[in-house]
Amino acid sequence: MANRMAIELRDDVYRRPLETATERLEIAAGWTCVDVGAGGGDVSVALGKIVGPSGRVFAVDIDPKRRDQVAEIAARETQVIALTQAAEEMMLPEKVDLAFCRFLLLQVVDPIVVIQRMASVVKDNGWIVIQEAVTSAGRIGESAMSTLNGTMRHPDIGIMVPRIIRQLGFEMTDCWAEAPIGLGDTPESRYLEAMTEVLVTDEPVMLPPLVTTIARVPK
Numbered sequence: 398m399a400n401r402m403a404i405e406l407r408d409d410v411y412r413r414p415l416e417t418a419t420e421r422l423e424i425a426a427g428w429t430c431v432d433v434g435a436g437g438g439d440v441s442v443a444l445g446k447i448v449g450p451s452g453r454v455f456a457v458d459i460d461p462k463r464r465d466q467v468a469e470i471a472a473r474e475t476q477v478i479a480l481t482q483a484a485e486e487m488m489l490p491e492k493v494d495l496a497f498c499r500f501l502l503l504q505v506v507d508p509i510v511v512i513q514r515m516a517s518v519v520k521d522n523g524w525i526v527i528q529e530a531v532t533s534a535g536r537i538g539e540s541a542m543s544t545l546n547g548t549m550r551h552p553d554i555g556i557m558v559p560r561i562i563r564q565l566g567f568e569m570t571d572c573w574a575e576a577p578i579g580l581g582d583t584p585e586s587r588y589l590e591a592m593t594e595v596l597v598t599d600e601p602v603m604l605p606p607l608v609t610t611i612a613r614v615p616k
Protein backbone atom coordinates (compact mmCIF):
# COMPACT_ATOMS: atom_id res chain seq x y z
CA MET A 398 0.00 0.00 0.00
CA ALA A 399 1.24 3.46 -0.86
CA ASN A 400 2.37 5.69 2.01
CA ARG A 401 0.21 8.54 3.29
CA MET A 402 2.02 11.22 1.28
CA ALA A 403 1.58 9.19 -1.92
CA ILE A 404 -2.13 8.77 -1.17
CA GLU A 405 -2.61 12.50 -0.59
CA LEU A 406 -0.75 13.31 -3.82
CA ARG A 407 -2.81 10.73 -5.71
CA ASP A 408 -6.04 12.25 -4.45
CA ASP A 409 -4.74 15.61 -5.64
CA VAL A 410 -3.64 14.61 -9.15
CA TYR A 411 -6.66 12.40 -9.81
CA ARG A 412 -9.25 14.79 -8.37
CA ARG A 413 -10.12 16.22 -11.78
CA PRO A 414 -11.42 12.88 -13.20
CA LEU A 415 -13.53 12.55 -10.05
CA GLU A 416 -15.05 15.97 -10.68
CA THR A 417 -15.62 15.16 -14.36
CA ALA A 418 -17.48 12.00 -13.38
CA THR A 419 -19.70 13.62 -10.77
CA GLU A 420 -20.56 16.46 -13.17
CA ARG A 421 -21.24 14.24 -16.19
CA LEU A 422 -23.49 11.94 -14.17
CA GLU A 423 -25.16 14.95 -12.57
CA ILE A 424 -25.13 13.41 -9.12
CA ALA A 425 -27.50 15.47 -7.03
CA ALA A 426 -28.50 16.25 -3.47
CA GLY A 427 -30.38 13.41 -1.84
CA TRP A 428 -28.71 10.55 -3.76
CA THR A 429 -27.64 7.45 -1.87
CA CYS A 430 -24.21 6.09 -2.84
CA VAL A 431 -21.64 3.48 -1.96
CA ASP A 432 -17.93 4.07 -2.38
CA VAL A 433 -16.45 0.56 -2.69
CA GLY A 434 -12.82 0.15 -1.60
CA ALA A 435 -13.08 3.61 -0.05
CA GLY A 436 -9.53 3.76 1.34
CA GLY A 437 -8.92 7.09 3.06
CA GLY A 438 -12.33 8.34 1.93
CA ASP A 439 -11.43 10.92 -0.73
CA VAL A 440 -14.23 9.78 -3.06
CA SER A 441 -16.66 9.26 -0.16
CA VAL A 442 -16.18 12.83 1.02
CA ALA A 443 -16.51 14.26 -2.50
CA LEU A 444 -19.76 12.33 -2.94
CA GLY A 445 -20.93 13.28 0.56
CA LYS A 446 -20.52 16.97 -0.21
CA ILE A 447 -22.65 16.63 -3.35
CA VAL A 448 -25.46 14.50 -1.90
CA GLY A 449 -25.68 16.71 1.18
CA PRO A 450 -27.50 16.04 4.44
CA SER A 451 -30.52 14.53 2.67
CA GLY A 452 -28.32 11.92 0.92
CA ARG A 453 -26.09 9.15 2.24
CA VAL A 454 -22.72 7.61 1.34
CA PHE A 455 -21.66 4.17 2.52
CA ALA A 456 -17.85 3.91 2.53
CA VAL A 457 -16.98 0.20 2.25
CA ASP A 458 -13.47 -1.18 2.68
CA ILE A 459 -12.06 -4.58 3.56
CA ASP A 460 -9.41 -3.03 5.81
CA PRO A 461 -10.68 -2.06 9.31
CA LYS A 462 -7.98 0.63 9.59
CA ARG A 463 -9.62 2.35 6.64
CA ARG A 464 -12.94 2.35 8.46
CA ASP A 465 -11.32 4.23 11.33
CA GLN A 466 -9.91 6.83 8.90
CA VAL A 467 -13.27 7.26 7.20
CA ALA A 468 -15.02 7.34 10.59
CA GLU A 469 -12.90 10.38 11.43
CA ILE A 470 -14.15 12.03 8.27
CA ALA A 471 -17.67 10.81 8.97
CA ALA A 472 -17.65 12.84 12.17
CA ARG A 473 -17.41 15.90 9.93
CA GLU A 474 -19.44 14.62 6.95
CA THR A 475 -22.31 13.06 8.84
CA GLN A 476 -23.86 11.45 5.79
CA VAL A 477 -20.76 9.21 5.29
CA ILE A 478 -21.15 5.82 6.99
CA ALA A 479 -18.04 3.60 7.12
CA LEU A 480 -18.44 -0.19 6.87
CA THR A 481 -15.79 -2.91 6.97
CA GLN A 482 -16.76 -5.43 4.31
CA ALA A 483 -15.21 -7.26 1.38
CA ALA A 484 -16.54 -5.86 -1.89
CA GLU A 485 -17.26 -9.43 -3.03
CA GLU A 486 -19.69 -9.94 -0.13
CA MET A 487 -20.93 -6.37 0.27
CA MET A 488 -24.36 -6.01 1.89
CA LEU A 489 -25.93 -2.62 2.53
CA PRO A 490 -28.93 -1.66 4.68
CA GLU A 491 -30.63 -0.22 1.59
CA LYS A 492 -30.30 -0.17 -2.20
CA VAL A 493 -28.43 2.87 -3.52
CA ASP A 494 -28.64 5.17 -6.55
CA LEU A 495 -24.93 4.85 -7.29
CA ALA A 496 -22.10 2.37 -6.67
CA PHE A 497 -18.69 3.96 -7.25
CA CYS A 498 -15.21 2.50 -7.15
CA ARG A 499 -11.81 4.04 -7.85
CA PHE A 500 -8.44 2.22 -7.86
CA LEU A 501 -10.11 -0.92 -6.45
CA LEU A 502 -10.44 -3.46 -9.27
CA LEU A 503 -6.70 -3.52 -9.93
CA GLN A 504 -6.30 -5.12 -6.49
CA VAL A 505 -9.15 -7.62 -6.25
CA VAL A 506 -9.01 -11.31 -7.18
CA ASP A 507 -11.90 -11.18 -9.68
CA PRO A 508 -13.07 -7.77 -10.93
CA ILE A 509 -16.17 -9.33 -12.54
CA VAL A 510 -17.39 -10.63 -9.17
CA VAL A 511 -16.94 -7.16 -7.65
CA ILE A 512 -18.77 -5.38 -10.49
CA GLN A 513 -21.65 -7.87 -10.20
CA ARG A 514 -21.80 -7.23 -6.47
CA MET A 515 -21.83 -3.48 -7.04
CA ALA A 516 -24.74 -3.92 -9.43
CA SER A 517 -26.60 -6.03 -6.87
CA VAL A 518 -26.71 -3.16 -4.35
CA VAL A 519 -27.94 -0.59 -6.88
CA LYS A 520 -31.62 0.29 -7.38
CA ASP A 521 -33.32 -0.61 -10.69
CA ASN A 522 -31.99 1.78 -13.35
CA GLY A 523 -29.33 2.97 -10.89
CA TRP A 524 -25.72 3.71 -11.75
CA ILE A 525 -22.27 2.19 -11.52
CA VAL A 526 -19.19 4.40 -11.92
CA ILE A 527 -15.82 2.67 -12.21
CA GLN A 528 -12.57 4.64 -12.29
CA GLU A 529 -9.60 2.39 -12.91
CA ALA A 530 -6.14 2.99 -14.37
CA VAL A 531 -4.31 1.71 -17.40
CA THR A 532 -1.04 1.60 -15.54
CA SER A 533 1.18 0.58 -18.45
CA ALA A 534 0.07 3.65 -20.44
CA GLY A 535 1.92 6.10 -18.13
CA ARG A 536 4.87 7.88 -19.75
CA ILE A 537 8.07 9.66 -18.75
CA GLY A 538 8.93 11.62 -21.84
CA GLU A 539 8.41 9.12 -24.65
CA SER A 540 9.26 6.09 -22.51
CA ALA A 541 6.72 3.80 -20.90
CA MET A 542 6.54 4.26 -17.14
CA SER A 543 7.25 1.14 -15.14
CA THR A 544 5.67 1.45 -11.72
CA LEU A 545 4.14 -1.98 -11.45
CA ASN A 546 6.70 -4.07 -9.53
CA GLY A 547 4.21 -6.92 -9.77
CA THR A 548 2.17 -5.47 -6.91
CA MET A 549 -1.16 -5.21 -8.72
CA ARG A 550 -3.29 -8.11 -9.85
CA HIS A 551 -4.86 -6.25 -12.79
CA PRO A 552 -2.66 -3.24 -13.61
CA ASP A 553 -4.48 -2.42 -16.87
CA ILE A 554 -8.04 -3.23 -15.75
CA GLY A 555 -9.26 0.24 -16.79
CA ILE A 556 -9.30 -0.71 -20.46
CA MET A 557 -11.01 -4.05 -19.75
CA VAL A 558 -13.99 -2.59 -17.89
CA PRO A 559 -16.11 -1.57 -20.94
CA ARG A 560 -16.05 -5.15 -22.24
CA ILE A 561 -16.93 -6.57 -18.81
CA ILE A 562 -19.84 -4.13 -18.56
CA ARG A 563 -21.16 -5.31 -21.92
CA GLN A 564 -20.65 -9.00 -21.03
CA LEU A 565 -22.68 -8.50 -17.86
CA GLY A 566 -25.54 -6.93 -19.83
CA PHE A 567 -25.32 -3.43 -18.34
CA GLU A 568 -25.76 -0.32 -20.50
CA MET A 569 -22.53 1.68 -20.82
CA THR A 570 -23.68 5.29 -21.12
CA ASP A 571 -20.29 7.05 -21.01
CA CYS A 572 -16.61 6.15 -21.00
CA TRP A 573 -13.44 8.24 -21.25
CA ALA A 574 -9.85 8.48 -20.03
CA GLU A 575 -8.05 11.32 -18.27
CA ALA A 576 -4.31 11.41 -17.54
CA PRO A 577 -2.64 14.01 -15.33
CA ILE A 578 0.47 15.47 -17.02
CA GLY A 579 3.14 17.70 -15.49
CA LEU A 580 6.58 19.07 -16.36
CA GLY A 581 9.00 20.23 -13.70
CA ASP A 582 8.38 20.13 -9.96
CA THR A 583 4.67 19.35 -10.12
CA PRO A 584 2.25 17.19 -8.10
CA GLU A 585 2.60 14.61 -10.91
CA SER A 586 6.40 14.35 -10.55
CA ARG A 587 6.13 14.31 -6.75
CA TYR A 588 3.52 11.51 -6.89
CA LEU A 589 5.82 9.53 -9.20
CA GLU A 590 8.69 10.11 -6.77
CA ALA A 591 6.55 8.97 -3.80
CA MET A 592 5.68 5.77 -5.67
CA THR A 593 9.05 4.96 -7.22
CA GLU A 594 11.68 7.08 -5.39
CA VAL A 595 12.64 8.52 -8.79
CA LEU A 596 12.36 12.30 -9.18
CA VAL A 597 11.84 13.41 -12.78
CA THR A 598 11.73 17.15 -13.44
CA ASP A 599 13.30 17.49 -16.89
CA GLU A 600 10.79 15.36 -18.82
CA PRO A 601 7.01 15.54 -19.07
CA VAL A 602 5.39 12.99 -16.76
CA MET A 603 2.06 11.47 -17.81
CA LEU A 604 0.62 9.46 -14.94
CA PRO A 605 -1.42 6.36 -15.80
CA PRO A 606 -4.70 7.40 -17.44
CA LEU A 607 -7.79 6.81 -15.36
CA VAL A 608 -10.61 5.28 -17.39
CA THR A 609 -14.05 6.26 -16.14
CA THR A 610 -16.87 3.94 -17.14
CA ILE A 611 -20.46 4.90 -16.35
CA ALA A 612 -23.10 2.20 -16.65
CA ARG A 613 -26.76 1.89 -15.91
CA VAL A 614 -28.04 -1.24 -14.20
CA PRO A 615 -31.31 -2.32 -15.83
CA LYS A 616 -34.32 -3.65 -13.96
Ligand SMILES: C[S@@+](CC[C@H](N)C(=O)[O-])C[C@H]1O[C@@H](n2cnc3c(N)ncnc32)[C@H](O)[C@@H]1O
Nearest residue numbers: 434435436439458459460483484499500504505
Ligand atom coordinates in the same frame (compact mmCIF):
# COMPACT_ATOMS: atom_id res chain seq x y z
C1 LIG B 1 -5.65 1.88 -3.91
S1 LIG B 1 -6.80 2.04 -2.59
C2 LIG B 1 -8.00 3.16 -3.33
C3 LIG B 1 -8.78 3.91 -2.31
C4 LIG B 1 -9.85 4.86 -2.84
N1 LIG B 1 -10.84 4.16 -3.64
C5 LIG B 1 -9.26 6.01 -3.63
O1 LIG B 1 -9.39 6.03 -4.86
O2 LIG B 1 -8.64 6.89 -3.00
C6 LIG B 1 -7.69 0.49 -2.67
C7 LIG B 1 -8.56 0.24 -1.46
O3 LIG B 1 -9.34 -0.93 -1.74
C8 LIG B 1 -9.40 -1.73 -0.57
N2 LIG B 1 -9.68 -3.12 -0.99
C9 LIG B 1 -8.84 -3.97 -1.59
N3 LIG B 1 -9.46 -5.13 -1.85
C10 LIG B 1 -10.74 -4.99 -1.40
C11 LIG B 1 -11.88 -5.84 -1.38
N4 LIG B 1 -11.83 -7.07 -1.88
N5 LIG B 1 -13.01 -5.39 -0.83
C12 LIG B 1 -13.09 -4.13 -0.32
N6 LIG B 1 -12.04 -3.27 -0.31
C13 LIG B 1 -10.87 -3.70 -0.84
C14 LIG B 1 -8.06 -1.53 0.11
O4 LIG B 1 -8.12 -1.81 1.50
C15 LIG B 1 -7.78 -0.05 -0.19
O5 LIG B 1 -8.25 0.78 0.86
